[in-house]
Amino acid sequence: AQSVSQHNHHVILSEAASLELGCNYSYGGTVNLFWYVQYPGQHLQLLLKYFSGDPLVKGIKGFEAEFIKSKFSFNLRKPSVQWSDTAEYFCAVMRGYNQGGKLIFGQGTELSVKP
Amino acid sequence: GAVVSQHPSRVICKSGTSVKIECRSLDFQATTMFWYRQFPKQSLMLMATSNEGSKATYEQGVEKDKFLINHASLTLSTLTVTSAHPEDSSFYICSAARGVSQETQYFGPGTRLLVL
Numbered sequence: 001a002q003s004v005s006q007h008n009h010h011v012i013l014s015e016a017a018s019l020e021l022g023c024n025y026s027y028g029g030t031v032n033l034f035w036y037v038q039y040p041g042q043h044l045q046l047l048l049k050y051f052s053g054d055p056l057v058k059g060i061k062g063f064e065a066e067f068i069k070s071k072f073s074f075n076l077r078k079p080s081v082q083w084s085d086t087a088e089y090f091c092a093v094m095r096g097y098n099q100g101g102k103l104i105f106g107q108g109t110e111l112s113v114k115p
Numbered sequence: 116g117a118v119v120s121q122h123p124s125r126v127i128c129k130s131g132t133s134v135k136i137e138c139r140s141l142d143f144q145a146t147t148m149f150w151y152r153q154f155p156k157q158s159l160m161l162m163a164t165s166n167e168g169s170k171a172t173y174e175q176g177v178e179k180d181k182f183l184i185n186h187a188s189l190t191l192s193t194l195t196v197t198s199a200h201p202e203d204s205s206f207y208i209c210s211a212a213r214g215v216s217q218e219t220q221y222f223g224p225g226t227r228l229l230v231l
Contacts, residue, residue: 021230043208043222043224043225044210044222045221046219046221049218049219094218097164101147101164101218101220102149102161102164103149103159103210103220105159107157108156109157
């Protein structure tokens with residue numbers, strides 16, 4: 001079955017540290033890839049998405065992600081985190097082309113940034 | 116950006132009663148909406164795909180008679196939890212799809228359901 005795996009359940013960083021959150025998926029066909037963020041008490045917001053083209057995708061708030069097809073990975077990065085980045089981060093995969101838009105989510109990674 | 120609302124944000128009900136949750140896309144039309152369930156500290160699990168003007172498509176293991184979905188217009192989908200039981204207590208989140216191929220989903224704030 002298709003699955004999405006996020007390696008880290010909980011990450012704790014100090015402000016200004018660099019961030020990389022891992023995401024791997026198991027589906028072998030065409031995929032669309034997403035990272036969503038859920039700040040405490042708020043709804044999910046789209047950070048960035050990859051459909052095609054340049055595998056290095058830049059999103060909002062200084063986040064970026066790199067799609068590596070050979071590794072089935074879509075890791076999220078930020079060079080310098082801030083306290084306000086404390087949130088839950090979800091990787092999601094949508095199978096491409098007429099798959100009804102279904103999103104399969106990873107387990108989520110809780111990021112805590114210490115001031 | 117696209118805005119999706121849900122109502123109510125929180126509901127407490129007695130076991131055996133039914134609860135209706137509304138999901139609205141406020142500034143765009145959505146032919147497709149999705150309903151998810153999120154358990155504490157866990158990911159979102161897709162329950163069903165709601166299509167305007169047609170029957171919803173349920174994921175495996177989701178009881179369609181238990182979770183009734185109606186997508187009456189291009190801006191409104193409703194989820195009714197029928198004969199709710201304590202195990203139905205959860206966080207229910209909807210999303211509305213937007214884009215040429217409906218490829219980007221915008222999420223509502225969620226509804227916390229507690230069944231006593």
